[in-house]
Amino acid sequence: MVVLTVVSAIGLAVDDRVLVGAPIWAKPFKFAVSFVAYAPTFAWMLSLLGRARPRLRRPGWWAGTVVAAASMLEMVIITGQVIRGKRSHFNHETPFDSMLYNTMALTVLVLWLAMLAIALFLFRARLADRATTWAVRCGAVLALAGAGLGFLMAQATPEQVAAAGSGEAKIVGAHSVGVADGGPGMPLTGWSTTGGDLRIAHFFGMHGLQLIPLFLVLLVALAPRFARLRDERVQLRLVLVAAGAYAAVLALLTWQALRGQPLIHPDGATLAAATLILVAGAAASFAALRTTPVTVTGDDTEKELAA
Numbered sequence: 001m002v003v004l005t006v007v008s009a010i011g012l013a014v015d016d017r018v019l020v021g022a023p024i025w026a027k028p029f030k031f032a033v034s035f036v037a038y039a040p041t042f043a044w045m046l047s048l049l050g051r052a053r054p055r056l057r058r059p060g061w062w063a064g065t066v067v068a069a070a071s072m073l074e075m076v077i078i079t080g081q082v083i084r085g086k087r088s089h090f091n092h093e094t095p096f097d098s099m100l101y102n103t104m105a106l107t108v109l110v111l112w113l114a115m116l117a118i119a120l121f122l123f124r125a126r127l128a129d130r131a132t133t134w135a136v137r138c139g140a141v142l143a144l145a146g147a148g149l150g151f152l153m154a155q156a157t158p159e160q161v162a163a164a165g166s167g168e169a170k171i172v173g174a175h176s177v178g179v180a181d182g183g184p185g186m187p188l189t190g191w192s193t194t195g196g197d198l199r200i201a202h203f204f205g206m207h208g209l210q211l212i213p214l215f216l217v218l219l220v221a222l223a224p225r226f227a228r229l230r231d232e233r234v235q236l237r238l239v240l241v242a243a244g245a246y247a248a249v250l251a252l253l254t255w256q257a258l259r260g261q262p263l264i265h266p267d268g269a270t271l272a273a274a275t276l277i278l279v280a281g282a283a284a285s286f287a288a289l290r291t292t293p294v295t296v297t298g299d300d301t302e303k304e305l306a307a
Contacts (some may be wrong), residue, residue: 001039004032004075008099010155017085021182022190027088028079030189035071041210042067045122045136053123063117071110077104089129092175104156112147119144124212131235138243139212142250146205149254175199178260186264193264196257204205208243215242228289237288245281252277 011025018024038243046064077100081088092098102119119140126135154173163170174181179195179235191197216239229238256270266274 001032001035001071001075004079005010005026008032011082019082019085020087021185022084023195024082026190028082030076031078032224034203035075037207037210038066041139041213045140046084048127048132048136049118049121049125049297052127054122056125059252060118060121063114065113066114067111067118070107070114071105074104077107085173091170105200108147109250115140115147125304129274131219131232131239132213134236134273135213135216135239138239138246139209142208142212142246143206145247145250146202147210148302149198149202149205152258153202167184168302176214178259187242191263193262195262196260197263198254198257199258200263201250201253204253208246208250212239212243212246213240234289238285241281241284241288244284246279248277248280257282 008029012023012029015025034242042064046060049060059095078259081091081097086093086097088104089101091101097102101113109294119137122140124134127136152168153175155171157174160172160174175198176183176192176197177196179192183195184193186193189203191200216235219229219235219248223235228234250274252270253263256266261267261270270281
């Protein structure tokens, strides 16, 4: 994936072709960068799993290998179609294009099932501590949900359904909702600025895999300066609050996209929901920071432990 990132970056610099309103090498570049972040995170999680539950080391290794192989096959198809000047996703223009897309769709399903297996393994293991255990579990579940949103994009739009009835459907599926793919988009990401875009929630959910564990890393880094964060119970509570807020934002982004609404032009309902999430998250964080005394009895002495 690192090599493909470099190749795609060179392609962006020297190849001026445009496909569906974006530089033709933009898709493999974004996918490769995403996998560069994704693969080491899964490798780290599997290393924790292997130490915590040795019996799951081998099944975890196989599941991780499936993720790596499926990711590589998907990137080969995407890059190959770029070289041909063709769309990789949703493309049924020719039998060969359709075969490649169907292969990629099957590959994505296999990848998702392997991710599901890893998530189930993680729920069977107690890792370094409870906060780490739940940060990893929640990150894996959010990534599963985000990846699963990709299946919504494979559904035919009403216009494509009508075209299929007349035998003229060449593209089946879309990133955008309410507008055609390839319209005005945000810088770098290309996310639609005129309609809903399912790629936003897809991206946000998948990278919960990194962001929730990184949130715990931040808490641990701040612990020497803030006494309450040294309490493992507080760390666990804050991780669960962060995961819950993340899941709520993921649901909001999905809802916004399905209503055909651009990310940068939220309506009153979207803003109200976002405000509710913010207030609930702040209240839950405040409650999580409150610690209760724990009485420890031993050798006829009692000690009150409070943060």
